[in-house]
Amino acid sequence: MNKQLIKHGHLPFLMLLKLAWRNLWRHRKRTLITLSSIAIGFGLAVLSIGIGDGSHNSMIRNAIKLGEGHLTVQPRGYIEAPANHKYLADGLALSKKLASLNLAGSIEPRISLQVLASTANNSVGAALEGLSSASDPRVDMLKPQLLKGVWLKADDARGIVIGAGMASKLKAKVGSKVVLMAGKKGGDSQAQLGRVRGIFKSHVPEMDDYLILGDIQLARRFLQGEGADVIKQPVTRFAIFLNDSEISSLNIIKAKIKSAVESDQVIAMDWQEMMPQLVQFIAIDDAGNYVFLLLILIMVIFGVLNTVLMSVLERTREFGLLRALGLSKRHLLTLVFCESFIMGLLAIVVGWIAGGGVHFWFSQDGIDFTAIMGEEGTIMMGTFMDPIVYPELSWDRITQLTTIIFIATLSSGIYPAIKAARVTPVEALRT
């Protein structure tokens, strides 16, 4: 073979980009319409996912505040079968161990008990929550919801605050006496007297109908009845609330806590393990958003496919000419693929400007869903979603959306690229 034939044609990257870019703008209007439709679709997807994430995060934040924190340290087996005799006997030692971890956040010792609350009028099953401090996030959440009376004062060993639902069932008012009775491990029962200081209305039925808040000292008397040593400050759990900046390191912190406190008696769990129903609900709700995203993807794929394929079909003769001049199949494949690549890149940039802009706008002021949700927001899974939703997008989401749209755009360029590469010069030049 002639020596010159050993040489191979090479399409430099800059020439490739120049050709692809100019080809893309041959039909300016068509390209702009395709880009706009992708950008609008992408923008809507960004907004919709942002609203979804924002509302889910609002629910999660509220659930964590109302519930047992980002991380919970409690007796092993408690979540599977809660019982009043399952408690952390040496709360003091655990508290010291947790404090030594220097976590950025707060550690709240709590005592949760299942009791029977009775007044002269009625008896209802209730959850007694003994809180140790006025700074407990549950206080932050419920104190503003106080309907009547006052909030618990420090060291008020008999004071309780109950929900409006329970007050109604018990026909209790501020100042009413409520007998709290709990079963003991041996089968006996024990009782403590509480006095209603205030009545709250959280709009979460699980709280309003069943929750009784009191000082940890009041709840601890029941543990004492179970045989606990009060000196060791027994608790049923520690609710750990992380500062916002630490939430992304939840798993690392969880591992730290596990290695510090876990034993065959003690377990550390994150909020997802504590509230599996909420996680499941969010996953199902997310699926709806993914269906929307899928529709957007189909729109993007057909948009790009239509534009690039039309442009390929119109250029059959030109491809024949280029093949005659010495461009290989691979060169044509790369060229058309590059056109889809640029289209995808532009769509993402324009899409992020449009979607990101709208997202930013709403993330500042929020979207008011009061008309749909009512003043209280939407209550579900023992938590609630604020009626004003602030769309949220994490970096993971941004990367995920960008990658998905980019892959969709690129994959829609595969067929036109193959079609261009299959052009045979003789047939193409005849057209």
Added chain:
Amino acid sequence: MALLTLQGISKRYQQGELEVNALSDINLTVEEGEFAALVGPSGSGKTTLLNIIGGLDSPTQGTTRLNGTDITTLKEAQLSDFRLFQLGFVFQSYNLVPVLSALENVELVMVLQGKHKNECRQRAEHYLELVGLKDIMHRRPSALSGGQQQRVAVARALAAGPRLVLADEPTANLDSENATALLDIMHTLSHEEKTTFIFSTHDPRVMDRAERIITLQDGKIVSDERHHHEHKT
């Protein structure tokens, strides 16, 4: 050694149930520097023969040797490289890439060949000057007349330094004045650059310029005559 040797080239097409003999047992030798015309009525096989010489189409039978290489044995990717480095093409129309300027069109093949940017630019400008288009070299094809576009195609074909330029009815869409001008340019450059030209035509004005006229009829060579022309400069 001859630059181009065709031995027993036949090309048969299947058209529905009919088998059409586009070319039958073509034997032809072309020496370096020749300025040869393939003439004959429509359907005589001129374009098919040029396509086979250019490796754009493959013969049913026979061999095509260019510069010692049997191109009928080359694979598709090798044929692309072969065309890129050895051949220049000028087609009847739509010769240029619409999104590139005249200058960029001329540079394109050289860029693909891997020539240095400066060399590409210098050679492109030189050949565009030779075809009289240096002043408008930044225009895109849509801003050029048919004759100017064909001249750009000639400049592109020559700038890449091919052994052989194949032109399929290069003047078919041109008026008399432009056709003559283009032929004169091709003829002059053929001599100056010592580049071999084979072009197909059924235009008598073009035939007059050829130094060798190969006549095809029904896929066969029916005559092969050499003419002596005074070289015009």
